[in-house]
Amino acid sequence: MSEAFIELRNIGKRFSGVHALDDVSLTINKGEIHCLAGENGSGKSTLIKVIAGVYQPDAGEILIDGKTVRHLTPIESVRHAIQVIYQDFSLFGNLTVAENLALNTALRAKRKTVNWRAVHALAREALDRLGVEIDLTAELETLPTSGKQLVAIARALMSDARLIIMDEPTTALTGKEVETLFRIVRDIQARGIAVLFVSHKMREMLDISERLTVIRNGRKVVEGPTSDFDEGAVIRHMTGQDIVAEPYRWSPPDGAAPAPRLEVRGLSRPGHYDDLSMTIGPGEIVGLSGLLGSGRTELALALFGMQPPAAGTILIDGRPVTLGSVRDAIDAGVAYVPEDRLSEGLFLTQSIKRNILVTSLDAMSRWTVLDLAQGDRMARETVAAMQIATPTPEKIAGELSGGNQQRVVLGRWLLTNAKVLILNGPTVGVDVGSKAEIHQKIRELALSRGLGVLMISDDVLELAQNCNRVVLMHRGRFVDEWDGDAASERVISETLKTLT
Template sequence: MSDGFIELRNIRKVFAGVVALDAMSLVIKPGEIHCLAGENGSGKSTVIKIMSGVYQPDGGEILIDGKPISAMSPIEAIAHGVQVIYQDFSLFGNLTVAENLAMNVHLGEKRRLMNWRRTRAIAREAVDRLGVELDLDAEVASLPTAGKQLVAIARALMSDARLIIMDEPTTALTRKEVETLFRIVRDIQARGIAILFVSHKMREMLEISERITVIRNGRKVAEGPTGDFDEALITRHMTGGDILNEPYAWIPPPGPPPVPRLEIRGLTVPGKCEDLSLAIRPGEIVGLSGLLGSGRTDLALALFGMVPRYEGEILIDGAPVRLRTTQEAIDAGIAYVPEDRLTEGLFLPQSIKRNMLATSYERLARRLVIDRSQAEEMTQGMVRAMQIATPTAEKPVMQLSGGNQQRVVLARWLLTDARVLILNGPTVGVDVGSKAEIHAKIRELAQHHGLAVLMISDDVLELVQNCNRLVLMHRGRFIEDLPAAAVTEETVSDRLKTFT
């Protein structure tokens, strides 16, 4: 069978003795939308790099139009019509849209001189071909993520592409932008160009693709038309096991209702959010969703003492607190895991231990010197409790997987004896397996340690499955407060779509 545009047959790739891909096969038919699904570390990016000629396989065959290709360089891959849109888009932020678009043409023609009129003409054509509006003279750095992605797609389409590989294209997009992207993807497909969508977001895969290939540990484990798959099946293939997806149920303790762990009354951050009132009782996980700019992050920052100029009242276990600095928030028992754990929360080159203890040094050094044995004990305990996969707590955090990194951040806050846990996008960029483990951990913290959890996320499914209540926010106000049992992912998504 060789009806594919590009086909990988029994590809093997070894890095320094570690097998990254083994007997990996993948067929992309002309003009189809194909999804390559797999967890982080399953070999997805190695597949991309082999298809785009960046890596040479150690075994197996690559066929294009049924003909075997011996060794393929990146230039040859492009000549065959394979284009990759990387996660970081590979654009020059300091240059204009026009120059970014025309750059490859100039380089391909091995030009020595720069013709600006021609640059604009090339760019105009590229943008028209994609059928979108883009200011050619705008600096790319000034564009939003979705705009940058459009530039990258327009650039990929210029070179008579026959296959466009998109690496995690929806990661930084809002739901609305994802819909626009999908429309463009279908448009591209209508021109007979195949698309390989590399992702770990199952809902999106099921929505956009025609065929799915699932890989696990460098091997193809399943392949077929999308209609044959559902989320549970893909998950099972990706992780090699079932993941429990029971909604979170919070049962109020018998007797009078307990005092809320966290209560806010009329909280206002000028220009960001207005008159917010909410109570979260011990053991509750409350989901908060809304579009970007709805004020949800501002609320989180105010609760973490990063907006000293807020108005209104904040009570922890019934006692009013004033949060003007992060230290005051930590002392009050509030923990915050930020949106982008990689840039905001972790010291990547530092050890797990130092990262875990980052907020505890104040306590560890009561008598000026750090109590080393206590520090060691605390770290070891946490590595065990959080099941962080590492031989030693001295390992730099950047060598851990996304899920394990997230656990280090959680561990740090547990060490401060937090009573209120605020999570902003807790599983962004985390693969399915780790995601489920993090969710289980969060539930356990709420259920068995009596924490009040406020979970902010774009991933509505995540909220519906893990929260007992859902609060929707728009333009700085709470619009709805719903019991999770009463909603489904669809109803919430539809409700969010009405917010514009």
């Protein structure tokens, strides 16, 4: 049983001089559930793409069934019965469920024509094998995320795969859906198929896997049977540090209580969230936990004026505000660091300077003519204040590391009169070292400027460490709240797991 199916030996891969993978070895045995653990940006995705043949490694060798494979291509990889389920599923939204399922089989068989009856029969069989019911004639893009994932899994199973790689499969699933997924994964294993489960959520990994490999910053840290690890050990290996950070604590100042920085009363938007009320005081960092689709991002967008709520009141410094546009929100003192830094946060091809000044162009201009000297000064000050590692603010933002990029996005809000800072996944894709520094920066900002901070994150540990209060959101409502020491990683995670 412990015979190796695929073996990666001393794999190295560089992108424009930066090591994405450095001397990484990984062995996946036949029919085992193996977990590849690592923080975002640790090199997990690169490693998967090496196995899938998408990237050619610069160093090392790959053995499948004990034989060296030179120059593994995507087609080659599929031929070796390796199937990857990417986070975006690689499905076709414009095609039907049936065709999405049957395409690969037809491609592998080098078919020239399409027999629609066979397509439907094949697809029906694939779904039956998984024991799920999905309308075969529906266009794929009409399905919910969990449905798309099931289609992707069913498709991978159709190919008599010997190894199925799942890249962060639980991100968009509810607790119940995760259970269903795990049942399916064990079922897959029972058929002698190996599963490589890629994740950064330790509890899931410990639940499902038999063996575990941890990588960090492109290097393998440890490998062994899952039973040898406990949570603390995994976290230690993943982050490279013990959880020693002082938890963030806050108490309302003595004397006359100031108006809360942010207060929402009875905020509702049908279908997204319902009757939300909360307050965040100056200097408070409030965590918002919840599954994807719980309405947490929609709440953030409402506070940032992008999706105005249908009902309810938003007060900033005790004054009711109407946030009908992003401009309104910024003027009212709301700052937002979006979920996806690359697609929503940064202008990768533009200079750091422009990335920072984007929020203050109006402030540094008269009659729309920019005051360049003032802009230079503001950019330099921000670079210094945020400790962005760059010789000059003229450097292109795309050339920075993830951590520095996030500082740029954060830094642009230092120049506005922000009172409320909303962070959506503040350290996604940031390496471990920078992560701690960014957390430190957020705490400093909260204290020194009296910001009210709302921190949304998938990373429960991040919330537990950096928030003085954590609110749990589910199906558009606040369902739980923990204050101070009660907001521990364990408690929050356990509660999250019970959500359906």
